[in-house]
Every structure is written in structure tokens, then in C-alpha cells.
Amino acid sequence: MAESLNAKITALFDEPGCDTNVAKGEKARKKGCSKPLQPGAAAGGCAFDGAKIALQPITDVVHLVHGPLACEGNGWDNRHAATSGPELYRIGATTDITETDIIMGNGEKRLYRAIREVIERYTPPAIFVYSTCVPALIGDDINAVCHHATEKFGTPCIPINAPGFVGSKNLGNKLAGETLLDHVIGTMEPERSTPTDINILGEYNLSGELWQVKPLLEQLGIRLNACITGDARYHEVATAHRARVNMMVCSTALINVARKMEERWGIPYFEGSFYGIGDTSDALRNLARMLVARGAEADLIDRTEGLIKAEEQRAWSRLEPYRERLAGKRVLLYTGGVKSWSIVSALQEMGMVIVSTSVRKSTDNDKQKIKDLMGGDAHMVSSIPPREMYAQLRRGDADILLSGGRTQFVALKARTPWLDINQERHHAFAGYDGMVTLVRELDASLSNPVWEDVRRLAPWEQEDGEAEFDDEGVPALVPIG
Structure with a gap:
């Protein structure tokens, strides 16, 4: 062994x-x-x-x-x-x-x-x-x-x-x-097979995110043969070798599976994301284009464009009330992998500013996508020590921290809004509906009146508006109002 x-x-x-x-x-x-x-x-x-x-x-x-x-x-x-x-x-x-x-x-x-x-x-x-x-x-x-x-x-x-x-x-x-x-893969044969069978690799259905994407595929007549591994069944994974196209969501985790399935069974793959309106639309377009090239009916591309137009219009109409409040808000994004660039795209669509994004567990392809999205303003970091992150948030370098649960206490100590976007989250952010959920949660966190209360200094903490500094040289929070 x-x-x-x-x-x-x-x-x-x-x-x-x-x-x-x-x-x-x-x-x-x-x-x-x-x-x-x-x-x-x-x-x-x-x-x-x-x-x-x-x-x-x-x-x-x-x-x-x-x-x-x-x-x-x-x-x-x-x-x-x-x-x-x-x-x-x-x-x-x-x-x-x-x-x-x-x-x-x-x-x-x-x-x-x-x-x-x-x-x-x-x-x-x-x-x-x-x-x-x-x-x-x-x-x-x-x-x-x-x-x-x-x-x-x-x-x-x-x-x-x-x-x-x-x-x-x-x-x-x-x-x-x-x-x-x-x-497992290739050990069973499917009961039926269609020209529009696909697999999605590296999607784990966290908080039900797959269920926000699957209805879109069903409307297009695209059959999800296997999701590896979110909400999967054993026989689905065992028959995954009969799909026509693989979509790779997280190449950091399962790139070896996508490549070897292409070598063994001739299944082409592409890397995409269902975070953000633009990326969701691009993923659907790529699926339609590759399926048509593999034998699906040619009108799939036109039907895909029609669905994209309708879904984007519906999503933007729901997002419009939030745009003015969120535009220009600064975000410190501390995650990794596919989210290091896919979340960037989603936030930029609302006019928000990315102060920096972490590239932990991100591939060179992920980093290049960040550069393409952020241009010369791309500020990528591998990791931020808690002390430094705390100092950035206390200085007001960012209006909100998007990260996993392990860094939430840094934001709370700095009295800064925080939103969980890692795997422990309780909200699904994938697809068009997921983008609306993400923006709604961002707005709720940023506009929560608790932040005004916790930033207000007690009368005995400061007199006559004189600035105070903590032991790290970071200016103390000033009174509000």
C-alpha cells in the first residue's frame, strides 16, 4: 500500500x-x-x-x-x-x-x-x-x-x-x-444516454448551490449525468464516463479527474464558474457550444442565448435597488481557489471595489483571471497575518471582509462588517438567483445599524475628540454623530 x-x-x-x-x-x-x-x-x-x-x-x-x-x-x-x-x-x-x-x-x-x-x-x-x-x-x-x-x-x-x-x-x-x-468511474453503464449529457466536477452542493444551477440546465434540455460530487449518487458517478462534456468548477481539487477522463474516454472539459451573472452566462454558453460540437442539436445555442437574456434581465431588475448603496464599497476578499476570481467578477458587476484578494490554493490560471478582471489594480496576496488584517480593517482600508469562519473574529474585533463566503456558509450564492442572494446579504451586513453602535466610543474613552492610538499604532475609532 x-x-x-x-x-x-x-x-x-x-x-x-x-x-x-x-x-x-x-x-x-x-x-x-x-x-x-x-x-x-x-x-x-x-x-x-x-x-x-x-x-x-x-x-x-x-x-x-x-x-x-x-x-x-x-x-x-x-x-x-x-x-x-x-x-x-x-x-x-x-x-x-x-x-x-x-x-x-x-x-x-x-x-x-x-x-x-x-x-x-x-x-x-x-x-x-x-x-x-x-x-x-x-x-x-x-x-x-x-x-x-x-x-x-x-x-x-x-x-x-x-x-x-x-x-x-x-x-x-x-x-x-x-x-x-x-x-468507481466507468464501472457501470447508464440506463440511458443523451447527446446533452454533462458532468460538473468540483461542485459540492454547499448550501444547495447546485439546485440553483440545475433548473437552468433543465430548461435548456441539458441533462446533468453526474455532479462530482455534490448531491451525487453512486451509480451516477460510476456512469460519468458516458457524458459528452465535463465542466470543471474547481481545478485546484480535481483537475486530474478532468484530464484523465479526457484521455480515457475522450470527454472534453473547460473551467467555468457559476458565481456572478456574467460568469454564469459564460458557463452556459460554453456548455451549449461544446455540446453542439459533440452532436447536440444546433438550436441549443440560440435557446441558451434566449435563456441568458431572460435570466439576466430578471436578475438585474432585482439587483437595481442595491446598486446605488453598494457602488464604491471596498471589499477585502480573503478566500482561495476558484472563489479568488469568481467572487471578484460578481462584486465588480455591482460596482464594488476589491481592495485585495487572496490567492491561497489558486492556480496560475486563477491568478491570470484575477489580473484580467482587475487589470493593473490587481492586488493579490497569498496570506494575511491576523494582526495585519486587523490593522487594515481598523484603518478603514475596507468596508467589509468576505472570508471564511476562521477570520470572522478579526473583523468583529475591528468592528467591521463580515460575510461568510467559504464552505461553511448557510446561503447559496451560485447562479443568477445566488448573485441576488449574495448582494442582498452584502447590503444587509453593510447597512446593519449595529456597526454604528459598536464603533461609538463611550464617554470615558475619549474627551474633546482627541485621537487615540492602540498598541499597534492604529488610530482608535472616532465618535460617530
């Missing part, structure tokens, strides 16, 4: 579909995408976490974590990846191995019994078995156990070899994609 995993990781670091790798020399590619992790450095974002994030939205299978109880952790809700039916992906199955199992070498037996119990209790179409650090270190062969269980019970048991210590969350995403290619 170790040799196979090492070979797979080496191949992923040399991924020809990744612009960053292509730009490197052979020696640099062999070193990998990042420095080796120190023990504990990957906590909260390890390879196991990345693999489970990528695969758990397959809703009708059981995701069985082979390891200590803590590794299953907060996997139940899986970042609000919503389902339209099965709930099996949320049961939080784990072997819960203990010190006794480790010392006595009972890990593999415990895993086999867990698989048998899951099949007897839930009869799922498949079981995804995740290796974690402890069983990987003591040599548990989950490949052999899964192979034996598959033959014994007739239920596919899919081994995911992505223990946390092998690398980062992003590497875990890619290892999950390799698992789908090795064990």
Missing part, C-alpha cells in the same frame, strides 16, 4: 493539467507542490480531511472512517453539502480503533466487522473506506480488506488511501479523485 500511495502522490505532483506544474522544471516537480509537513502542521486540513470533503457529498453510500473516533470528528454535516434524498452520507461511521486494537493488531479485523455491520444494517450501494494516520502507520492493509469484503458481500468497498500525514487537504482532494478513477 505504501509503495502504491507514494507512486500515486509522485504522479499527482507531476500533474500535466496543472499550470503550476507545467511551468516548473523536472527537478522542481519531483519536490512536490509544497514542503513536507511537520507533525501537526496539517491539523484541520490534512489529506484525509481533503479526501473526505471531496467524496462525502456522494449521498447514498456509507463513508466509513478507519481510525480513532476523533478522526471522524465533525464529519456529520460535511460543510452543509445538501442532499435531495439519501442521508447515509451523514451517519458518521467509524471503526473507532483503540490502543488495545493497535497493540494487539486487531485493526483489520475490526474494519472487516465494521463493513459487515454497515452492509447488514444499511444495505448501501457501496462503502467508502478511509484510511487515517494510525492504521496507516501500523500497516493495516485496507486495500486487501476492501477487496475481500467486496467478494464476500457483493457490495463495492472502495479504499481511500489518504492518511493525514501524507500531505495537505488539496492533496487529499486529488487522491480522492484518483480513487474515483481507479474504482
Whole structure:
């Protein structure tokens, strides 16, 4: 297992579909995408976490974590990846191995019994078995156990070899994609196939975002064969090789899947986004154009343009009341990946100003898109230390911070509006309706009267309007009114 995993990781670091790798020399590619992790450095974002994030939205299978109880952790809700039916992906199955199992070498037996119990209790179409650090270190062969269980019970048991210590969350995403290619995609044939079948890769249906896009496709007669992996079913992923076109939403995570599906089954792919009115329209146009080139009826392009015109008109009419209030507002965007440029496009459509955007987990292609959108004003940062972010917000460099939950407290301490746009969010921002939701949430946060109250200094904090400075040299907030 170790040799196979090492070979797979080496191949992923040399991924020809990744612009960053292509730009490197052979020696640099062999070193990998990042420095080796120190023990504990990957906590909260390890390879196991990345693999489970990528695969758990397959809703009708059981995701069985082979390891200590803590590794299953907060996997139940899986970042609000919503389902339209099965709930099996949320049961939080784990072997819960203990010190006794480790010392006595009972890990593999415990895993086999867990698989048998899951099949007897839930009869799922498949079981995804995740290796974690402890069983990987003591040599548990989950490949052999899964192979034996598959033959014994007739239920596919899919081994995911992505223990946390092998690398980062992003590497875990890619290892999950390799698992789908090795064990799932292409193992079943669809009951029917149409000239307009597509797959969407790297979309996880967070807060139901897929459901804001799927109706648009249905109106055009485009059939979503498989979403990998948001609100997916096992048989959909297994038959994904019969689609005509792949749309890649997050190339950082699953570019290897898109490239290898093109190599093996001749499915062309493009990278697009459903964030923002313009990007949603461009994605629909690209889908229509590529499907027509692959045999769909030629009038699909005209019907797509008609739908785009109607949806854009409807969206802009709903956004018009917010434009005057949001135009010129300054935004500090601290996210990564596809959102580093797709959210930029969405905000610019409302006349907002991007102070800077982070490019964590962003590819060279993502960065180029930021430059194309922002021109000479493109201010990209890899990371901002909390102290520096706090100082920027206290100085008033930005009117609002858009980020994930881990930096919300920096904004709150600086008494600055904040909006969650990362995977933990509770609102869906994809598609035309999602853009309206995003703008409505931005306006609600910026116009909330609480900010005027929390910025007002108490009488004993300042007298006669004299400026005060905190221990970081940042001017204190002045009285309002």
C-alpha cells in the first residue's frame, strides 16, 4: 500500500493539467507542490480531511472512517453539502480503533466487522473506506480488506488511501479523485444516454448551490449525468464516463479527474464558474457550444442565448435597488481557489471595489483571471497575518471582509462588517438567483445599524475628540454623530 500511495502522490505532483506544474522544471516537480509537513502542521486540513470533503457529498453510500473516533470528528454535516434524498452520507461511521486494537493488531479485523455491520444494517450501494494516520502507520492493509469484503458481500468497498500525514487537504482532494478513477468511474453503464449529457466536477452542493444551477440546465434540455460530487449518487458517478462534456468548477481539487477522463474516454472539459451573472452566462454558453460540437442539436445555442437574456434581465431588475448603496464599497476578499476570481467578477458587476484578494490554493490560471478582471489594480496576496488584517480593517482600508469562519473574529474585533463566503456558509450564492442572494446579504451586513453602535466610543474613552492610538499604532475609532 505504501509503495502504491507514494507512486500515486509522485504522479499527482507531476500533474500535466496543472499550470503550476507545467511551468516548473523536472527537478522542481519531483519536490512536490509544497514542503513536507511537520507533525501537526496539517491539523484541520490534512489529506484525509481533503479526501473526505471531496467524496462525502456522494449521498447514498456509507463513508466509513478507519481510525480513532476523533478522526471522524465533525464529519456529520460535511460543510452543509445538501442532499435531495439519501442521508447515509451523514451517519458518521467509524471503526473507532483503540490502543488495545493497535497493540494487539486487531485493526483489520475490526474494519472487516465494521463493513459487515454497515452492509447488514444499511444495505448501501457501496462503502467508502478511509484510511487515517494510525492504521496507516501500523500497516493495516485496507486495500486487501476492501477487496475481500467486496467478494464476500457483493457490495463495492472502495479504499481511500489518504492518511493525514501524507500531505495537505488539496492533496487529499486529488487522491480522492484518483480513487474515483481507479474504482468507481466507468464501472457501470447508464440506463440511458443523451447527446446533452454533462458532468460538473468540483461542485459540492454547499448550501444547495447546485439546485440553483440545475433548473437552468433543465430548461435548456441539458441533462446533468453526474455532479462530482455534490448531491451525487453512486451509480451516477460510476456512469460519468458516458457524458459528452465535463465542466470543471474547481481545478485546484480535481483537475486530474478532468484530464484523465479526457484521455480515457475522450470527454472534453473547460473551467467555468457559476458565481456572478456574467460568469454564469459564460458557463452556459460554453456548455451549449461544446455540446453542439459533440452532436447536440444546433438550436441549443440560440435557446441558451434566449435563456441568458431572460435570466439576466430578471436578475438585474432585482439587483437595481442595491446598486446605488453598494457602488464604491471596498471589499477585502480573503478566500482561495476558484472563489479568488469568481467572487471578484460578481462584486465588480455591482460596482464594488476589491481592495485585495487572496490567492491561497489558486492556480496560475486563477491568478491570470484575477489580473484580467482587475487589470493593473490587481492586488493579490497569498496570506494575511491576523494582526495585519486587523490593522487594515481598523484603518478603514475596507468596508467589509468576505472570508471564511476562521477570520470572522478579526473583523468583529475591528468592528467591521463580515460575510461568510467559504464552505461553511448557510446561503447559496451560485447562479443568477445566488448573485441576488449574495448582494442582498452584502447590503444587509453593510447597512446593519449595529456597526454604528459598536464603533461609538463611550464617554470615558475619549474627551474633546482627541485621537487615540492602540498598541499597534492604529488610530482608535472616532465618535460617530
